[in-house]
Amino acid sequence: MKKSAVLKNAFLLLILNLCVLSFIRSQETIDSTKLTIDRIFQSGEFRMxxxxxxxxxxxxxxxxxxxxxxxxxxxxxxxxxxxxxxxxxx
Structure with a gap:
């Protein structure tokens, strides 16, 4: 019984780590050379x-x-x- 509880906790810890890593990766800096909605409408860079x-x-x-x-x-x-x-x- 103890072994299955340890495996269950290890599995939950693995899932939690994957979620945290995925969140951190999504927060990486945005490449300023890419076109974004904010860059188009808020920067004034494309105003005619x-x-x-x-x-x-x-x-x-x-x-x-x-x-x-x-x-x-x-x-x-x-x-x-x-x-x-x-x-x-x-």
Whole structure:
């Protein structure tokens, strides 16, 4: 009877050790080169520059948008772009 109790305790100890090792392994440091949900949405690393507001003109040949002015500090210019050639007009 004693032998079976010792085997039962040894088996339970083995299972407990496996659970603890599995938990410790899952807590290893995360590779920062891997893409994660937190990295995408919280780090700001993937944020794009804002585009717009924009307005299409005619049949889609041109569109206008607001951009920071090169000549007046703090001002914005209305810029017209040709959608086929990307030609820029102020």
């Amino acid at each position: 520059e804002r585009f717009g507001p924009y307005k299409w003109l005619g049949e889609g040949d041109y569109y206008t948008t607001l951009e920071s002015s090169d000549s007046i500090s703090g001002a914005r210019d209305i810029i017209r772009y040709n959608s086929k050639t990307s030609e820029r007009d102020i």
